[in-house]
Amino acid sequence: MTKTDADVIAETIAQIVDGVRSDRAAPELDGGFDAELWLVLASSGMTAVGVDDALGGSGGLAQDAVAVVRALARAAAHAPVAEHAMAASWLLESVRREMPSQERPLAIVTGPDLRFDPTTRLLSGSADSVPWADAASGLVVVARAEHGSWVCLIEAAxxxxxxxxxxxxxxxxxxxxxxxxxxxxxxPLDAGQPEEVQARLALIRATQIAAVVDETLRRTLRYCDERAQFGRTLNNFQSTRDALAELAGEAAVVSALADRALGDLTTDRERFPVTVAAAKIRASLAARRTARLAHQLHGAxxxxxxxxxxxxxxxxWAWSNEAGNEREWSQWLGRHLVSQERLWTTLVGGRVFAPDR
Known part of the structure; x- marks a missing residue:
């Protein structure tokens, strides 16, 4: 079977993570920024995959960047390549701003209270739950102005x-x-770009959840194949098989929806927010169901x-509520379909993924 670019990237990431971790005396038990891993990833070009090489990136497609994100999510690595490459760097690329040094990540800052005055050039306001801001060298901020929205790059300090x-x-x-x-x-940002930032952040979380659900399934299958109770391994019990089948179903569904949203990111920008909404709704549900089933099967x-x-x-559990939970995205999807007068055709014709032109 021929390896794809995504397979090669995933293998490379796994080797990098294993190499960094093998030199450590104790396992990583917290979620703090892994500066050593980041530097190794940056030196190999993995922190800027999918970003135009003419602007300091590594080149490649969005699918290549997602392969990096998935591999790091599977490894539970403490390196914010997802937000750095797929959100912050993409925004800078969209306004043709050259990338700063890759020695530390960029953090993406969004929120309704952020304001920018193009006349005085004053950026003000606050935002909560900003991923990895304390590890970043720079902040890429999306702020509202009197007319439209702007993207600003500032030193984190x-x-x-x-x-x-x-x-x-x-x-x-x-x-x-x-x-x-x-x-x-x-x-200044083009009309619709601030909304695309939010959709990209949701795609990031849906993609990460899909990877971790699949990794959780893999680890749980192995555990049930090895762990014995009452003289036989856990996978010989019908209740275990039922739970494993449900886990496999969750993994398949969320992965398919995340892949569909990723495809629309590059091929159908009009449909992209809709498929992202569907992916994040289902990913958030799958995250909690997967965690429940996996812990039931592993026990204490x-x-x-x-x-x-x-x-x-x-x-x-954490990612299911980040970048919009299933309730928030369900409300957005409902409003969108009603406003576009597509609710009836969607309900009777299954046209969520094929809106009328």
């Missing part, structure tokens, strides 16, 4: 950053801004701090 974490221990910070932006570091050992299952399921 210029902002007030209050560290915090999500359930998985990953960095989620409060950011307060009151800074003058340098000339050349702010640019899966809840221990040292067991690798915890690194996966805490991410599933």
């Amino acid at each position: 210029a902002a007030e950053i209050v560290p915090g974490t999500n359930l998985a221990g990953e960095s989620r910070c409060a950011v307060v801004l009151d800074v003058a932006v340098e000339a050349g570091d702010a640019a 050992i899966g809840f221990t701090r040292e067991h690798p299952l915890r690194l996966l399921t805490t991410r599933l």
Whole structure:
């Protein structure tokens, strides 16, 4: 069977992560930024895959960037390549801004309270739960102006950053801004770009969830094949088989929807927000169902701090509520379909993925 580019990227990422971790005396039990891993990834060009090489990226397609994101999610790695490459760097690329140094990541900052005045060049406001802001060298901020929205690049040191974490221990910070932006570091966004940023963040989380659901399934299958109770392995019990079948179904569905949304990102920009909404709705549901089933099958050992299952399921619980949970995206999808007068054709014709032209 011929290997795809995504397969090669996944294998490379796995080798890099294993190589970095093999030199450590103790396993990683928290979600803090892994500076050593980031530098190795950056030196190999993996932190800028999918970004125009003319602007300091590594080139490649969005599918290649997603292959990196999936591999790092499977490994429960503490390196924010997803937000750095697929959101922050993409925004800078869209306004033809050259990428800064890759020695530390860029953090993407969004929120309704962020404002930019093009006349005074003052960027102000605050945002909560900003991924990896305390690990970043720069902040890529999407802010509203009197007319439209702008993207601004500032030094992370210029902002007030209050560290915090999500359930998985990953960095989620409060950011307060009151800074003058340098000339050349702010640019107006096209209409629809701020909404695409939110859709991309949802795609990132749906993609990560899909990868971790699949990895959780793989680990649970292996555990049930090895663990014995009452003289036989767990996978010989019908109730275990039923749970494993449900896990496999969750993995297949969320992966298919995430792949569909990724395809629309590059081939059908009009349909992309709709398929992203469907992917994130289903991914958030799958995350909680997967965590529940996996812990039921592993028993008490899966809840221990040292067991690798915890690194996966805490991410599933955290990511299910990030970049919009299923309720928020369901409401958005309903409003969108009604506003486009497509609700009836969608309900009777299954046209969520083929809107009228």
